[in-house]
Amino acid sequence: MMLPITAQRAFTRLRRPRTIQSVSILFVLSIVLSFVGLQGWSVQQARSKQIETARVATTNMTRALAQHTDDTVRAAEVALVGVVQQLEVDGVEKDALAQALVLLRLTVEKTPGLDSVSVYDSQGRGLITSRSRITGSFNVSDRDYFRHHAATAGREVFVGAPARSRTSGRWILPVSRRINGPDGAFRGVAVATIELAYFQEFHNSFDIGRDGVILLMSGDGRIIVRRPFAEAQINSDASGGPVFQTYRTKGKEGSAVLTARIDGIERMYAYQQLAHYPLIVASALSIRDVLANWRQDTFWIVGVEALLLALLGLLGYRILRLIGERERAQIELRKAKTSLEKMNQSLERLTLQDSLTGLGNRRLFDTALFDEFHRGKRAATPLALIMIDVDYFKRYNDLYGHPAGDECLRRLGETLMESGCRPGDVAVRYGGEELAVLLPDTDVDGANAMAERFRHAVLAQAIPHGGNPVGLVTVSIGAAACCPGEDAASCESLLQAADKALYAAKAAGRNQVCNAA
Numbered sequence: 279m280m281l282p283i284t285a286q287r288a289f290t291r292l293r294r295p296r297t298i299q300s301v302s303i304l305f306v307l308s309i310v311l312s313f314v315g316l317q318g319w320s321v322q323q324a325r326s327k328q329i330e331t332a333r334v335a336t337t338n339m340t341r342a343l344a345q346h347t348d349d350t351v352r353a354a355e356v357a358l359v360g361v362v363q364q365l366e367v368d369g370v371e372k373d374a375l376a377q378a379l380v381l382l383r384l385t386v387e388k389t390p391g392l393d394s395v396s397v398y399d400s401q402g403r404g405l406i407t408s409r410s411r412i413t414g415s416f417n418v419s420d421r422d423y424f425r426h427h428a429a430t431a432g433r434e435v436f437v438g439a440p441a442r443s444r445t446s447g448r449w450i451l452p453v454s455r456r457i458n459g460p461d462g463a464f465r466g467v468a469v470a471t472i473e474l475a476y477f478q479e480f481h482n483s484f485d486i487g488r489d490g491v492i493l494l495m496s497g498d499g500r501i502i503v504r505r506p507f508a509e510a511q512i513n514s515d516a517s518g519g520p521v522f523q524t525y526r527t528k529g530k531e532g533s534a535v536l537t538a539r540i541d542g543i544e545r546m547y548a549y550q551q552l553a554h555y556p557l558i559v560a561s562a563l564s565i566r567d568v569l570a571n572w573r574q575d576t577f578w579i580v581g582v583e584a585l586l587l588a589l590l591g592l593l594g595y596r597i598l599r600l601i602g603e604r605e606r607a608q609i610e611l612r613k614a615k616t617s618l619e620k621m622n623q624s625l626e627r628l629t630l631q632d633s634l635t636g637l638g639n640r641r642l643f644d645t646a647l648f649d650e651f652h653r654g655k656r657a658a659t660p661l662a663l664i665m666i667d668v669d670y671f672k673r674y675n676d677l678y679g680h681p682a683g684d685e686c687l688r689r690l691g692e693t694l695m696e697s698g699c700r701p702g703d704v705a706v707r708y709g710g711e712e713l714a715v716l717l718p719d720t721d722v723d724g725a726n727a728m729a730e731r732f733r734h735a736v737l738a739q740a741i742p743h744g745g746n747p748v749g750l751v752t753v754s755i756g757a758a759a760c761c762p763g764e765d766a767a768s769c770e771s772l773l774q775a776a777d778k779a780l781y782a783a784k785a786a787g788r789n790q791v792c793n794a795a
């Protein structure tokens with residue numbers, strides 16, 4: 279099947295070594311780039327997936343923490359509602375207090391997380407407590423919750439700042455309610471306490487990794503308890519921190535990747551404000567922990583891929599080197615071929631050329647005579663031949679020496695080439711001092727004209743020849759022609775006719791042209 283020219287050219291171009299090399303480099307590069315791009319994308323995808331998983335985990339954990347904290351504070355509130363109602367109806371007299379105490383102890387006993395419930399009068403002096411020790415000498419008028427209730431007529435529960443218990447010495451979170459007299463006047467405060475350890479115990483039940491955080495904060499951004507636990511952080515102001523600021527700007531529940539002020543660690547945080555109380559819980563997992571597995575996987579994947587790429591690169595390099603070597607070999611081969619062809623041409627020229635005159639030699643003449651005869655036969659065109667012989671050349675040699683004879687022959691060769699030979703004519707040194715010209719598509723008149731032109735050109739050269747009666751070098755020429763298509767015609771008969779004509783020219787006195795009869 280033949281390809282269109284343009285397609286063939288394109289195909290040839292494609293097969294060139296340099297093109298193959300460039301295409302190979304582009305191919306390998308595009309594979310490598312696609313591979314790296316794809317891997318970068320999938321590594322990025324895996325990272326995002328890990329972060330998203332951490333977001334879901336911290337959100338769920340925070341919801342559980344919020345529920346637990348809400349339940350705990352609610353239980354304390356329920357305990358307070360009962361005792362406050364009883365004291366407001368029965369008053370704070372001795373009998374009423376004794377009855378209330380029974381209720382207090384029962385409630386504390388049955389309510390998980392509740393450390394104590396105590397009642398204080400309007401001066402902050404202890405009236406009753408669920409604790410076993412008598413607290414009559416206690417005064418809580420300096421506590422924030424007491425000051426709040428003394429100043430505020432509201433009946434809602436108040437969650438105070440964490441404080442060290444004056445009886446147990448442990449950290450507690452006070453939840454309190456105001457007690458009113460029948461006239462609505464301030465009669466005292468009922469306080470339920472929850473040990474911070476109760477929250478810590480629940481917080482510790484979560485797996486938050488090495489750098490995770492669980493946080494319980496007041497509504498104004500003060501730390502109540504934090505895991506990892508540090509006593510100095512209790513009641514510290516975290517309202518300027520990233521978690522509280524995010525809560526302030528983004529709403530009651532949310533999640534974000536934040537960097538903590540306390541330790542500078544980047545974490546995935548989820549936070550939530552409690553449904554019924556001004557408290558905020560948050561939990562967080564460190565991004566480093568979250569991405570630890572991803573990092574390890576990525577390390578191995580990237581390592582293996584880098585190895586594969588290196589192998590691919592090595593292979594590509596080897597192929598390119600082979601292509602380069604092949605290209606160099608082909609160039610060398612082409613050079614060798616060209617010089618071989620040139621050598622062959624000059625060798626061929628040498629084998630068909632006469633070294634003295636520069637004309638063709640006898641070998642060329644024989645081949646040309648055969649070829650032209652048959653061409654004339656096919657084309658039905660005549661073929662002519664002129665035979666030239668230098669007159670008295672023996673004498674010339676004898677008079678001027680053999681080298682001068684050679685020089686004379688060389689000049690005659692030059693003269694012959696310049697005396698109107700057509701491109702198709704074949705001028706040769708037939709042998710010794712004899713020259714011949716084969717004239718395709720020429721009749722005997724044409725041959726005669728050519729012979730005369732040459733004879734005059736030789737005379738015009740005016741080469742002195744003391745042995746020639748003319749005084750100059752002259753030539754005798756025999757011209758013959760034939761029609762190769764005719765039965766009687768042959769190469770030999772043409773040669774003989776020309777030779778005979780030459781002989782006639784010699785016999786007629788030399789320096790002339792004779793045509794074959």
Ligand SMILES: Nc1nc2c(ncn2[C@@H]2O[C@H](COP(=O)(O)OP(=O)(O)OP(=O)(O)O)[C@@H](O)[C@H]2O)c(=O)[nH]1
Nearest residue numbers: 667668669670671672673675680681683684710711
């Ligand atoms: N210098 C030189 N002489 C040559 C060469 N080839 C042939 N000859 C000489 O040419 C001469 C030819 O002489 P002859 O055949 O006797 O004829 P001629 O002297 O030319 O006399 P006519 O042909 O009868 O006019 C011989 O002496 C050859 O030695 C050659 O290559 N160089």
